[in-house]
Structures are given as C-alpha cells and as structure tokens.
Amino acid sequence: MRDLYALDRAPxxxxxxxxxxxxxxxxxxxxxxxxxxxxxxxxxxxxxxxxAPPPTNAAEPSSPHAAQSVVASTLALLLLLALIGLIxxxxxxxxxxxxxxxxxSTRWGVVTVLDVYAGAFVVAVWMRxxxxxxxxxxxxxxxxLCLGHAVSLAYLLxxxxxxxxxxxxxxxx
Numbered sequence: 001m002r003d004l005y006a007l008d009r010a011p012x013x014x015x016x017x018x019x020x021x022x023x024x025x026x027x028x029x030x031x032x033x034x035x036x037x038x039x040x041x042x043x044x045x046x047x048x049x050x051x052a053p054p055p056t057n058a059a060e061p062s063s064p065h066a067a068q069s070v071v072a073s074t075l076a077l078l079l080l081l082a083l084i085g086l087i088x089x090x091x092x093x094x095x096x097x098x099x100x101x102x103x104x105s106t107r108w109g110v111v112t113v114l115d116v117y118a119g120a121f122v123v124a125v126w127m128r129x130x131x132x133x134x135x136x137x138x139x140x141x142x143x144x145l146c147l148g149h150a151v152s153l154a155y156l157l158x159x160x161x162x163x164x165x166x167x168x169x170x171x172x173x
Contacts, residue, residue: 066165068165068166069160069164069165069166069169072156072160072166072169073157073160073161076153076156076157076160077153077157079153080150080153080154080157083148083149083150083153084150087148087150100113116148116149117145119149119152120144120145120148120149120152123144123149123152123155124140124141124144126170127140127141127144127155129171129172130159130169130170130171130172140155156169
C-alpha cells in the first residue's frame with residue numbers, strides 16, 4: 001500500500017493506542033493509513049492556466065458602447081457625405097458668397113445663420129475641451145466657421161476613429 005501512494009515514509013505512530021484514541025474522529029481509511037504510517041502526498045499546487053480572451057469578430061462589436069460608436073460613426077459619415085453632396089448641388093445654382101448675401105436678405109435667413117453660428121460656438125467649446133493642442137483647436141474652429149457643420153461631423157469621426165466610445169468621444173478623456 002505504501003508503494004501505491006508513492007509517499008514519503010513517515011514513522012508509524014508510537015502506539016496503536018494513539019490510533020484508537022482518535023478512532024471516533026477518523027474514518028476507517030484514515031485510521032488504516034495512520035496505523036500503517038502511510039500519508040498522502042500534499043496536493044501539488046499548479047500555476048493557474050492562462051486563458052486567452054475569446055476571439056472577437058471585427059464585424060461584431062464586443063460591447064454596447066462599441067455598438068454605439070459604430071452606429072454613431074456610420075450616421076456621422078452618411079450625414080457628412082450628404083452634406084457635401086448638398087453643398088455641391090447648391091453651388092450649381094449660386095456660389096457661396098451670392099448664396100450668403102441672398103440668405104441674409106430675409107429675416108429667416110438671419111435667424112438661420114445665427115442659429116448655425118450658435119451651434120458652431122457650442123461645437124468649438126466642445127472641441128476646445130477635447131483637443132490638447134491650441135493650434136489644432138484653432139485650425140478646427142477656422143474650418144468650422146468657414147465650412148460649417150461638415151467639419152463638426154469630420155471632428156466627431158476622427159474622435160470615434162481613435163477607438164473611443166461614444167461617451168469618451170464627447171468627453172475630454
């Protein structure tokens with residue numbers, strides 16, 4: 001039996017009375033081991049087996065935040081392309097300067113222009129909060145004031161393309 005367990009050889013208990021004194025607390029198998037002086041080897045501690053993260057499909061977002069970023073990026077890109085197309089289409093009728101003059105000739109045109117530039121101010125503040133470089137921020141703002149909210153969409157796309165979640169794209173993180 002000693003060979004079966006390949007155990008270290010421990011001396012037998014001093015007397016059989018020792019085993020009998022512990023009899024109520026010990027199982028018969030353990031009592032037999034004590035009488036024979038056989039011990040089980042201590043359990044070997046193994047290093048935990050490293051587990052690799054499950055493979056992810058690039059087409060499937062791994063979290064709801066990633067899904068939101070994909071949806072936001074897709075919508076921003078579609079809006080940007082539509083806006084560029086509409087600007088090109090409108091330019092066929094009037095150039096930008098003549099269109100701006102015509103727009104400012106009506107009260108609703110003035111309100112629309114002020115509304116757009118109020119939105120541009122809000123976007124410029126967001127850009128300042130999320131852009132580290134003052135020079136880069138100024139370049140974005142000048143482009144925003146000259147080209148409109150197509151620049152806002154482009155800025156959002158650049159933030160999302162850097163792997164940020166939708167929430168982090170709008171925060172300074």
